[in-house]
Amino acid sequence: MDMDLITNILFAAVRTGTPLLLVAIGELICERAGVLNLGQEGMMLMGAVLGFIAALTTGSIVTGFVVAALAGVLMSLLFGFLALTLSTNQYATGLALAIFGGGLSAFIGQPFVGKPVDGLHAIVIPYLSDIPLIGKALFAQDGMVYLSFILVPALAWMLKNSRPGLIIRAAGESPDSLHALGHRVMMVRYLAVMFGGAMAGLAGGYLSLAYTPMWNEGMTAGRGWIALALVVFAGWQLGRLMLGAYLFGLASILHLVFQGLGFDISPSLLAMMPYVATILVLVVLSRSRDNPALQAPAAIGKPWRPVH
């Protein structure tokens, strides 16, 4: 394999991993606050379709992304109202949200299927992007990729060292204790859910506005689900999450490369590879069960209401 091919594979791996990373970041924060929202797929699809429509009608990609994030937030508020305010079962509510989002997005997006939009352009950083092998992957990407580059370390730092981060972790660990200390658990959880919604919306928008700039029914292709697994296997750690997302991206690209190279493997099997490879690697990584830092937040998925 020549250098160019590898450079391009790495570039594509990061790009492919980005929507997965975006949605998983949101879910990770949400779960750290103790809320399990299984509806990522639905929120992503709504973000994808509404973002696409907004960009198509206004001609502005930025507007498209803003609308995508807002669509995700709206969906997440629906989840929040049911699962947090009304204390419904988080698992069932999330599943319903996923199915609802899938159906609604297909309905709304019907007239827009196959229409083209001018996708998000890459911002090539001079000099840095010329670094061999990794230069293109890291410095010739579009704005959303850079956003994820910033978000991962920033959020990791926030969770570890800042007071809001501490409060988020505490909300996922023992909401009762946090409440007893006079903090507003409900608000913390709502904010976390909304952040998750916004990130899922952006991830959806990334698919319909940047990755493949068009709308297609069910175009998220299960990324919302794999993101959920990714968060678990990454041990709720952002660094591992990023690694997992790019691994997924790499495996996805390799499957295309292998097909191009004419390997005699069933394309269906190859298509499974990204999912299998990502989960396998993360399972191995997350096997250190004794490491308390990799444990699930204790209060995850449990409805909580303030007691009086």
Place this chain on the structure above:
Amino acid sequence: MTPLLEVRHITKEYPGCRANDRVNLCIDMGEIHALLGENGAGKSTLMKIIYGVVQPDEGELLWRGMPVNIKGPAHARQLGIGMVFQHFSLFDTLSVLENILLSLPAHEARDRLRVLRQLDDMGKRYGMHLDPHRPVSTLSTGERQRVELIRALLNEPQLLILDEPTSVLTPQECEGLFASLRKLAADGCSILFISHKLQEVKDLCQRATILRGGCVVDELDPRETDIDTMAARMVGSGTATHATTRPGVQGEAAISVHHLTLPGFSSHEVGVRDVSFTAYKGEILGIAGVAGNGQACMLRALSGEQLSQSDDVRIGARGIGRLNPAQRRKLGMAVVPEDRLGRGAVPDMTLVENALLTAADQGLVKKGVIQHGALRDWTSQLCKLFKVKTAGIDAQARSLSGGNLQKFIIGREVLQQPAVLVASHPTWGVDIGSAVAIREALLTLRDQGCAVIILSEDLDELFEISDRMTALCHGQLAPIKARQDTSVEEVGRWMGGDFSDTPPAAESSAIAAATAAHSDLPQENRHAQA
């Protein structure tokens, strides 16, 4: 002098029970004031009202002479009221420092270095040392309590409320806590000390208010009142504070252990070494010992949680060493572990479900189908017979107080008429009334011909109900003697590892030595219970 806090005619009613009935309480500045009462006497409700967690139906609170309406815990803290709950509200995965930062207002939490310095000062001043960077999950119960205490103290309270702080501590840890509290009171902080342990109230407090059934029945100076009088005020006249001791009639051998040697579960845990004994029908065999001397291993070996050679443990002539707990239960064995929530009962399950877990063979399951009617009747009967105070048989096990849950668990086993009952620390952390009821139940069971084995640290209890006594130290069993042939001193010596017949000069020091030597071990046990 105006009292720091005055509680006037506070009444609080819950559906089906009047938790506080026109309660009056007065706390002076710098005073250590005890709030005494059995479980369910209304101590917790009163303290929650003072801390603003619960609003009273009637009555008023005066803070420094001014009427206040405490709206919530935040408001209480603002006034200068701090609180350490019985069940810690700590975040296990966070570090000590992080736990403390969460309890501080944002502007104070920003300066971590200053908080670290404060922590260090406080540690030095009150003898409460803690490594701020250790995760709470690695701390012992006593250390966790220290985190709670420091957390409350950082708000510089004028009144500190402690809800049964010693119920989770070892005797050594208690001493440390008391020393800290005395210094704190000397610095002018008033302390409301909630407890049902009379000796410690006598040691620590200047005044005591006694609650019973939601009403104040007395206010007295515990330093000048003897313990029996206080106990009588607490449980009410006509209620026994001791079980009626009576000798048992020893029958044939029920269960025997032969040269049993087993390792502990971890390298920190003491196993048992060459232990042999026989428990007979119609007797209570008391095995004394400071926790951490092989009791946990012994209990597991008897219950079937840890297997041994088949003939090492026998019921009658049959070796049961290889049988699992369910198989042993079928042979008439019942076990009450010291850990109520988690081992004795499933915390999140209802009493009905918990009853079914061990009593399924009492005709409650037929052909694999649960007989709900029979099960509910059986559970109701159990709660009635053993006076388990609960909101109903569908209440979760965790919602019961320690004493009530223990009565439920003991009752569940006793009602099944076992041939052998093994109980570990049966009245640990249980109030007087419940403890007496539990001991009476054990005596009654013995009178019916059951062989009862009790593992306990509480010598008073063992001498009250045992027919024969022995002790476990470093995994080895002391000689077995009839109760009337031995003495507290001798059993104390056994607990310290001195099994000789001739009494040495310093008897009590042996106990102290044994206690000190294993001070880190009991904590592990308590841990599980906390």
